[in-house]
Amino acid sequence: MRLNVDMNQGGRAAGFFRKGIALVLLGIALGAVYLATTHRWPFAQSTAQQAPAKSNVLYWYDAMNPQNHYDKPGKAPDGMDLVPMMAAPQSQSSTVTSLAQHKILYWYDPMHPAYKSDKPGIAPDCGMALVPKYADEAASGQLPQGAIVVPADKQVLAGVRTALVERKALAREIHTTAQVVADESRISHVHVKVSGFIDRTYVSSIAQLVHKGQPLFTYYSPDLVATEEEYLIAKRGDRTLSSAPFKEIAQGAQSLLDSARQRLRYWDVTEEQIRQLDQSGKVSRTMTIYSPVSGFVTDRKAFPQASITPDTELYTISNLSSVWALADIYENEVPYVRVGQRMTFSLSYYPGKTYSGKISFIYPTVDPQTRTVKVRVQLANPGYILKPQMFADAQVHVDYGTQIAVPREAVVDSGTEQQVFVAQAGGIFVPRKVTVGATVDDQVIILSGLKAGETVVTSGNFLIDSESRLKGAQSPTQH
Numbered sequence: 175m176r177l178n179v180d181m182n183q184g185g186r187a188a189g190f191f192r193k194g195i196a197l198v199l200l201g202i203a204l205g206a207v208y209l210a211t212t213h214r215w216p217f218a219q220s221t222a223q224q225a226p227a228k229s230n231v232l233y234w235y236d237a238m239n240p241q242n243h244y245d246k247p248g249k250a251p252d253g254m255d256l257v258p259m260m261a262a263p264q265s266q267s268s269t270v271t272s273l274a275q276h277k278i279l280y281w282y283d284p285m286h287p288a289y290k291s292d293k294p295g296i297a298p299d300c301g302m303a304l305v306p307k308y309a310d311e312a313a314s315g316q317l318p319q320g321a322i323v324v325p326a327d328k329q330v331l332a333g334v335r336t337a338l339v340e341r342k343a344l345a346r347e348i349h350t351t352a353q354v355v356a357d358e359s360r361i362s363h364v365h366v367k368v369s370g371f372i373d374r375t376y377v378s379s380i381a382q383l384v385h386k387g388q389p390l391f392t393y394y395s396p397d398l399v400a401t402e403e404e405y406l407i408a409k410r411g412d413r414t415l416s417s418a419p420f421k422e423i424a425q426g427a428q429s430l431l432d433s434a435r436q437r438l439r440y441w442d443v444t445e446e447q448i449r450q451l452d453q454s455g456k457v458s459r460t461m462t463i464y465s466p467v468s469g470f471v472t473d474r475k476a477f478p479q480a481s482i483t484p485d486t487e488l489y490t491i492s493n494l495s496s497v498w499a500l501a502d503i504y505e506n507e508v509p510y511v512r513v514g515q516r517m518t519f520s521l522s523y524y525p526g527k528t529y530s531g532k533i534s535f536i537y538p539t540v541d542p543q544t545r546t547v548k549v550r551v552q553l554a555n556p557g558y559i560l561k562p563q564m565f566a567d568a569q570v571h572v573d574y575g576t577q578i579a580v581p582r583e584a585v586v587d588s589g590t591e592q593q594v595f596v597a598q599a600g601g602i603f604v605p606r607k608v609t610v611g612a613t614v615d616d617q618v619i620i621l622s623g624l625k626a627g628e629t630v631v632t633s634g635n636f637l638i639d640s641e642s643r644l645k646g647a648q649s650p651t652q653h
Contacts, residue, residue: 231258278306321604334634344574352501352568360493370395392460405434469493501568502546519566579617595631
């Protein structure tokens with residue numbers, strides 16, 4: 175009884191085993207059919223399909239240096255087998271077109287693209303292997319001259335960043351130094367009109383403050399004394415002959431008197447001194463000279479008993495109630511400074527206090543040592559706080575208005591021309607020559623070549639520029 179049960183159980187187990195084997199074989203068969211139909215089964219293709227057909231190979235390349243292409247299989251310089259670049263499945267006509275596009279036009283030196291050869295070899299200058307130039311690369315001329323295509327992933331690796339070209343209001347402050355000097359239009363020099371000898375001085379020190387009409391010195395002049403005597407004689411003659419019966423005699427006496435009086439005026443004898451001469455009727459031995467202006471004595475050559483002539487500069491008097499501030503502007507900033515602009519000044523001697531005035535004059539010459547141009551501002555000086563030769567910090571506000579501007583890093587300056595790289599869709603970067611204006615902080619004004627809304631490269635542009643120049647050098651149209 176037990177034997178029959180065991181046999182029955184063994185039979186059922188064997189049946190289950192056979193069914194499992196059948197199911198496994200059926201699954202393998204179905205998988206093989208699926209892989210064969212989808213070309214995923216490695217052994218489902220024929221031997222001719224496993225080996226790359228020569229007609230489907232575009233070119234062979236070095237796996238370690240993919241830019242090195244070869245027209246037949248072999249070994250790369252590093253010893254590795256060249257790898258075939260297969261063409262995608264295509265019709266016969268497209269295959270012919272692809273082969274024509276991948277036709278090698280010439281071989282060139284990668285370090286000196288101007289060198290070309292009709293066959294592979296070694297560059298004579300650098301010893302590097304010549305690189306092939308393919309027809310499809312030369313046919314990419316539909317891109318603008320010098321334009322290159324950089325995929326997004328390579329842009330990230332190269333650190334390429336861009337910025338939007340904007341029209342914005344720009345202004346800046348020009349900071350410079352200035353020096354306080356005396357107002358040249360308020361400087362007076364004291365001379366005499368007739369030779370003589372100084373008798374006495376009333377102002378005897380430099381930097382002394384004098385007022386207009388204040389006596390400076392007295393001096394004796396033989397010619398002046400003689401003229402005074404002639405004046406008194408003419409005055410007595412006029413008084414005597416004024417009632418003469420002949421009119422011509424009276425007029426002659428009056429003419430002599432007027433001539434003597436006018437000569438005294440020409441020699442800077444004041445009306446008050448002439449009146450005193452009339453009243454006293456006596457010749458004054460010495461003549462007093464008065465200050466013509468109010469100000470500080472900045473130079474003195476008048477000393478008692480000194481002999482003087484009309485060309486002797488006896489005193490220099492400067493009126494410092496108004497002074498000049500001369501500011502230095504670098505020559506590249508001069509075009510943005512104009513007469514009438516307001517400039518402010520601050521002095522370290524008086525913290526918290528500022529002075530301001532309008533530019534009244536821009537000097538026409540450049541200092542050859544500092545390469546600066548001086549601009550002049552007139553400042554009121556109540557209390558004589560501002561003193562000549564003081565230094566001050568100066569600043570002037572320059573408004574450039576609304577301008578098209580890009581970051582300074584966007585401009586590639588070759589020395590003879592400036593250009594930017596305009597970013598377009600699809601990772602295309604096109605070089606564009608621009609005319610630049612002033613640099614305001616970190617922005618460069620673009621006078622021509624760009625318009626608002628375009629995008630330019632601000633970082634990585636030197637790498638793009640190198641690639642663009644290399645491509646331009648390799649282009650047949652450049653040679």
